[in-house]
Amino acid sequence: AQSVSQHNHHVILSEAASLELGCNYSYGGTVNLFWYVQYPGQHLQLLLKYFSGDPLVKGIKGFEAEFIKSKFSFNLRKPSVQWSDTAEYFCAVKGSNTGNQFYFGTGTSLTVIP
Amino acid sequence: DTAVSQTPKYLVTQMGNDKSIKCEQNLGHDTMYWYKQDSKKFLKIMFSYNNKELIINETVPNRFSPKSPDKAHLNLHINSLELGDSAVYFCASSQNRKISPLHFGNGTRLTVT
Numbered sequence: 749a750q751s752v753s754q755h756n757h758h759v760i761l762s763e764a765a766s767l768e769l770g771c772n773y774s775y776g777g778t779v780n781l782f783w784y785v786q787y788p789g790q791h792l793q794l795l796l797k798y799f800s801g802d803p804l805v806k807g808i809k810g811f812e813a814e815f816i817k818s819k820f821s822f823n824l825r826k827p828s829v830q831w832s833d834t835a836e837y838f839c840a841v842k843g844s845n846t847g848n849q850f851y852f853g854t855g856t857s858l859t860v861i862p
Numbered sequence: 863d864t865a866v867s868q869t870p871k872y873l874v875t876q877m878g879n880d881k882s883i884k885c886e887q888n889l890g891h892d893t894m895y896w897y898k899q900d901s902k903k904f905l906k907i908m909f910s911y912n913n914k915e916l917i918i919n920e921t922v923p924n925r926f927s928p929k930s931p932d933k934a935h936l937n938l939h940i941n942s943l944e945l946g947d948s949a950v951y952f953c954a955s956s957q958n959r960k961i962s963p964l965h966f967g968n969g970t971r972l973t974v975t
Binding site: 780782784786790791792793794797799836838840849850851852854855857 | 895897902903904905907910917952954956961963964965966967968969
């Protein structure tokens with residue numbers, strides 16, 4: 749079945765540690781990839797997106813993600829996390845064979861300890 | 863100048879009632895969506911709708927129905943509410959182009975007692 753997988757469900761890091769959150773998808777065809785962040789009690793906000801071109805995309809707040817087509821992956825990274833990065837992170841896919849629909853992974857809860 | 867706004871923010875109601883959640887977007891987008899986020903934060907697409915077609919997630923009970931008076935609005939009506947309907951419901955919109963991301967509303971926390 750087509751899906752978006754985020755294997756890290758809960759991640760706890762100390763401030764200044766490096767972050768990498770995994771995202772794998774199983775949709776065929778051309779895909780557009782997104783990472784969204786949801787701060788406690790808030791709505792989802794776009795962190796970054798990939799449509800084409802350079803597979804390494806940079807987003808807001810120092811986040812970046814790398815699209816590796818051969819691995820069907822779009823992992824999110826940040827070299828040094830801050831306490832304010834504590835949030836839920838969602839990977840999403842919109843593909844040529846998903847119509848207008850966006851499909852989300854199950855989310856990764858990140859807690860950054862000061 | 864909120865881009866996607868939904869009301870109410872909180873909704874507490876009893877089982878069996880019928881309720882509606884309203885959503886409006888001022889981005890000029892042509893596609894709107896409803897998502898349900900459960901207590902484990904899992905996001906599930908319920909509906910997507912543009913001028914031309916309504917796509918319904920087949921797992922959504924028919925007690926849920928989207929109503930769109932115009933392309934800037936997509937309201938969610940729920941009949942005969944059940945305890946399991948308790949969740950946060952997010953409205954979102956996008957332009958029907960590959961390069962357009964989703965823009966979310968602030969969510970409506972529905973609690974069914």
